[in-house]
Amino acid sequence: MRTEVTPRRGEILASDGSPIVTNQAAYVVYAEPKLLTSPEEVSKQLAGPLQMEESSIAALLKSSLYWVPLKRKVEQDFVDQIKKLNLKGIGMDREDKRFYPEGSMSAHLVGFVGSTYDGTDEGYFGLEGYYDRELKGRTGFLQQSRSALGNPILAGETREIEPENGSALKLHLDRTMQFIAEKKLLEGIEQFGAKGGSVIIMDPNNGGIKAIASYPSYDPATYDKFPTEYYKNPVVADSYEPGSTFKVLVMAAAINEGVVKPDTVFDEPGPLPVGGYQIRTWNNEYSGKLTATQVLERSSNVGMVHVGNRLGPDKLVSYVKSFGFGEKTQIDLGEESSPQMRADGQWQDIDLATLTFGQGIAVTPIQMIRAVAAIANGGKLYEPQVVDSVVSPWKEVYDIKPKVVREVLKPSTAKVVTEMMVSAVDHGEAKYKKPPGYRVAGKTGTAQIPVEGHYDATKTIASFIGFAPADDPQFIMLVRIQEPTSSIWGSETAAPLFFGIAKELFSYLHIPPTY
Amino acid sequence: MNNQPKKRYFILLSLVICILAAAQVVASNQLIALDSRLEKARSDILAYSHENELLQQKIASASSLTTLSVHAQDQGYSESPTFMTISTDYPVAALAPLN
Numbered sequence: 001m002r003t004e005v006t007p008r009r010g011e012i013l014a015s016d017g018s019p020i021v022t023n024q025a026a027y028v029v030y031a032e033p034k035l036l037t038s039p040e041e042v043s044k045q046l047a048g049p050l051q052m053e054e055s056s057i058a059a060l061l062k063s064s065l066y067w068v069p070l071k072r073k074v075e076q077d078f079v080d081q082i083k084k085l086n087l088k089g090i091g092m093d094r095e096d097k098r099f100y101p102e103g104s105m106s107a108h109l110v111g112f113v114g115s116t117y118d119g120t121d122e123g124y125f126g127l128e129g130y131y132d133r134e135l136k137g138r139t140g141f142l143q144q145s146r147s148a149l150g151n152p153i154l155a156g157e158t159r160e161i162e163p164e165n166g167s168a169l170k171l172h173l174d175r176t177m178q179f180i181a182e183k184k185l186l187e188g189i190e191q192f193g194a195k196g197g198s199v200i201i202m203d204p205n206n207g208g209i210k211a212i213a214s215y216p217s218y219d220p221a222t223y224d225k226f227p228t229e230y231y232k233n234p235v236v237a238d239s240y241e242p243g244s245t246f247k248v249l250v251m252a253a254a255i256n257e258g259v260v261k262p263d264t265v266f267d268e269p270g271p272l273p274v275g276g277y278q279i280r281t282w283n284n285e286y287s288g289k290l291t292a293t294q295v296l297e298r299s300s301n302v303g304m305v306h307v308g309n310r311l312g313p314d315k316l317v318s319y320v321k322s323f324g325f326g327e328k329t330q331i332d333l334g335e336e337s338s339p340q341m342r343a344d345g346q347w348q349d350i351d352l353a354t355l356t357f358g359q360g361i362a363v364t365p366i367q368m369i370r371a372v373a374a375i376a377n378g379g380k381l382y383e384p385q386v387v388d389s390v391v392s393p394w395k396e397v398y399d400i401k402p403k404v405v406r407e408v409l410k411p412s413t414a415k416v417v418t419e420m421m422v423s424a425v426d427h428g429e430a431k432y433k434k435p436p437g438y439r440v441a442g443k444t445g446t447a448q449i450p451v452e453g454h455y456d457a458t459k460t461i462a463s464f465i466g467f468a469p470a471d472d473p474q475f476i477m478l479v480r481i482q483e484p485t486s487s488i489w490g491s492e493t494a495a496p497l498f499f500g501i502a503k504e505l506f507s508y509l510h511i512p513p514t515y
Numbered sequence: 516m517n518n519q520p521k522k523r524y525f526i527l528l529s530l531v532i533c534i535l536a537a538a539q540v541v542a543s544n545q546l547i548a549l550d551s552r553l554e555k556a557r558s559d560i561l562a563y564s565h566e567n568e569l570l571q572q573k574i575a576s577a578s579s580l581t582t583l584s585v586h587a588q589d590q591g592y593s594e595s596p597t598f599m600t601i602s603t604d605y606p607v608a609a610l611a612p613l614n
Contacts (some may be wrong), residue, residue, distance in 0.1 A: 176580065
């Protein structure tokens with residue numbers, strides 16, 4: 001007799017070892033139609049425990065096959081009910097199913113497990129999809145002689161190939177941070193009347209992803225009851241125009257090249273004509289003389305165009321690519337996409353001007369946070385990583401080392417831009433939202449959404465990106481709110497949400513105030 | 516005269532064969548008994564492993580943040596609106612008056 005021995009699928013663990021995804025006992029309930037004495041009676045008795053229509057079961061029992069699966073992944077309680085019925089010709093084989101102790105938390109990160117046409121488990125999206133081969137393991141076989149009573153004969157012929165259980169994945173993900181991010185995001189979306197949003201929290205010092213929360217989301221345990229468009233992780237798959245959050249990167253490039261200093265003065269007398277268009281500030285107010293630091297504090301589009309002009313078009317585009325835009329981050333999640341950048345030579349004056357304040361370029365949230373993390377960590381562009389280590393079935397641990405893609409900025413530049421970002425928070429529109437006593441480096445962003453060739457004035461993507469504490473960053477976070485209705489501005493939606501989460505993180509990470 | 520030793524050898528050989536045959540029967544029977552005990556041991560191991568899995572599942576559920584958050588709310592815990600830190604240049608105890 002030859003039996004397949006199904007391996008256990010590997011668990012997915014948070015950084016503290018708690019299971020985010022594990023397995024629970026489940027069974028495939030099958031029928032041997034040729035052994036059934038009364039298929040109608042069997043259908044009637046099984047309808048309740050299997051939660052299926054009697055007619056559906058009856059149709060399966062009419063099959064001419066020797067073995068017919070009636071229902072897969074049936075949980076223990078229902079199987080116990082079926083066992084009590086003691087039905088001849090009905091049996092059950094072990095077929096574990098995924099169990100999510102934290103419910104639908106981190107659904108986009110983990111993905112889900114579906115079935116192929118032959119009933120084999122297969123991971124889709126997120127970590128289940130990306131690491132499907134490692135998690136799956138390898139099926140084993142047992143071929144054994146048995147006596148008439150069904151007992152194995154030791155002296156008989158036995159051939160066994162041990163199953164290889166799947167490896168476990170230990171993540172950088174912090175369970176508490178993930179919980180805080182999801183809870184606060186949902187509260188924020190309700191408060192601001194938004195269509196959706198996302199929060200990413202990353203360790204800027206190694207690229208480790210501590211939390212990813214997106215809304216709308218789904219429950220991986222019942223993924224088939226949700227629209228398929230919810231399965232994609234917007235943090236890696238959706239693109240948006242970053243708006244003013246992009247200004248810190250252009251400023252960093254200019255400072256790195258030495259063409260701008262924090263106290264370099266620019267003139268902002270009024271709208272700036274570029275290529276037949278007028279570049280205006282966000283509030284159509286003009287400050288006259290502005291330092292580079294004040295350009296960030298007041299989020300001046302006109303000021304940024306001047307910064308871009310000093311940098312020059314070639315260097316500007318080169319730095320944008322160097323920060324990782326136009327290429328995938330190679331994060332270990334399925335479904336990552338990267339919006340294409342304009343080809344060299346296709347940048348018009350107006351394109352370069354709007355690029356300096358983050359419009360006319362599409363980025364993914366993961367690209368954005370990775371780029372700004374280079375400011376937080378002294379100039380290094382890291383490859384973002386979800387998985388920290390892979391644990392084999394034999395408990396061997398394979399660490400996944402952090403990977404520096406390249407150095408984008410000098411450490412001195414990173415320090416200078418950090419101070420400018422601290423000033424932007426302390427003196428900018430979001431200053432009232434910051435918890436007192438903390439030095440937070442950050443920038444608000446309000447980007448209009450392009451609709452059919454023009455920008456919709458009423459719909460925005462409001463965002464805030466920042467890291468703290470500024471002198472020794474423990475986390476970097478990007479908050480993105482899609483189409484808020486209570487206010488379109490990042491300073492009034494994304495910024496309060498950012499600081500609400502940051503306040504909880506300061507407490508959780510035991511970060512005391514600086515002053 | 517020559518037939519006597521041959522006869523003895525034949526009887527001895529037959530005796531040995533009978534003893535060996537009997538031993539094989541006894542050994543086979545014992546093996547079958549062992550087979551049943553082994554099967555029972557395997558079955559027990561499976562049952563205990565299964566029970567362990569169910570308990571691990573219950574532990575994972577009970578210690579999930581989602582569950583803990585609900586229990587905390589039920590017991591009246593609420594989010595702290597503010598938190599305070601004490602920060603001085605000297606240890607707090609050193610600030611206490613001597614008398």
